[in-house]
Amino acid sequence: MRTAAASELQTVASYKGSVHMREAMRIIQCVANINAPIRTGPSWKWHIQDPASQKLTWNKPPRSILVIKKIQDDRLLQPFKELCIFLMEVKEMIVYVEKKVLEDPTIANDESFGQLKKLCTFREGFDDLSDRIDFIICLGGDGTLLYASSLFQDSVPPVMAFHLGSLGFLTPFNFDTYQSQVTQVIEGNVAITLRSRLKVKVTKENRPGHPRAVEENGLIDTRCGDGLLRKRTSHYQVLNEVVVDRGPSSYLSNVDLFLDGRLITTVQGDGVIVSTPTGSTAYAAAAGASMIHPNVPAIMITPICPHSLSFRPIVVPAGVELQIMLSPDARNTAWVSFDGRQRQEICHGDSISITTSCYPVPSICFRDPVNDWFESLAECLHWNVRKKQSYLPDMEDD
Secondary structure (H helix, E strand, O other): OOOHHHHHHHHHHHHHHOHHHHHHEEEEOOOOOOOOEEEEOOEEEEOOOOHHHOEEEEOOOOOEEEEEEOOOOHHHHHHHHHHHHHHHHHOOOEEEEEHHHHOOHHHHOOHHHHHHHHOEEEOOOOOOOOOOOOEEEEEEOHHHHHHHHHOOOOOOOOEEEEEOOOOOOOOOEOHHHHHHHHHHHHHOOEEEEEEOOEEEEEEEEOOOOOOOOOEEOOEEEEEOOOOOEEEEEEEEEEOOEEEEEOOOOOOOEEEEEEEOOEEEEEEEEEEEEEEOOHHHHOHHHHOOOOOOOOOOOEEEEEEEEEOOOOOOOEEEEOOOOEEEEEOOOOOOOEEEEEOOEEEEEEOOOOEEEEEEOOOOEEEEOOOOHHHHHHHHHHHHOOOOOOOOOOOOOOOOOO
């Protein structure tokens, strides 16, 4: 029997199991068996974990850091320069950045950025960073955190995100005091939020005319016994949401939704969103779903403009396996994207399998998981903001 506690424990255990992470860091949790029921005599008792008990400490001082900068935003050039110089010269750390960041003409042609040529570089899709990075700093908006997540398909280093973008729901740190804040993280014992991700597998039938390469654009072909290519599979780790929609077609999207192998409904509308609790404040919130704290082990299913008044968003336990396929009588294909990227067409015979990933994103908190979340709700989404009703004085009877 699968329980939310078992799923969450698997998430934490898998995260700690990475060789690199095991050497560099550990997560301290006051209650090891999260939300697990214990029988004491004839009754059952739950142990509920305090979210603030998730702490990050270092077994040894971190040495390497990845800096993710929002591309094509000149406002971030000076903060980026200051941060990298501070990390290299003051903290004596090895700093990695994306190669195309240093290829920006503004940086490449400016002599004042000469010190940045000492930075280590990587290329997305070519260089493996999994065993090189101790923690990550993001400069930009929420998109930089999503991008950092996509770079690590297994264990993710802790992420510290500075609010230098437009919305900033996932970026709690202010850059004005970056030196003291980065120093505190390097010294350790800071609060973190383990943001669950979705593990997604897309399986596509091989169709006539498709190139028979074993691997192309992240798609891995499965060969049958006769040597012919029958299926192509691709894998993704998703932090916010998987979106299946009708694409350019004017027809309703018509897809079947399965949970642990059982057909639970057919989605007829503009599409469906499968999201994590972190993604519940993104596209899902705009589509009418509830907002869920990232510590809640759950998967959200939210229809997009359903052609049914009774089709409401639902929440299912983390760890279940969802499968999405085109209905046999669907009039058109569907399209799928993962955190807004890797958009591709889904045809008859293709399938999308989704479950909770064993590799969360450890997001470093400014204060603690609860206060940071409510602060973001108030500051970024203006949650429940309205002019207060005026006081009505008591009227004495004449």
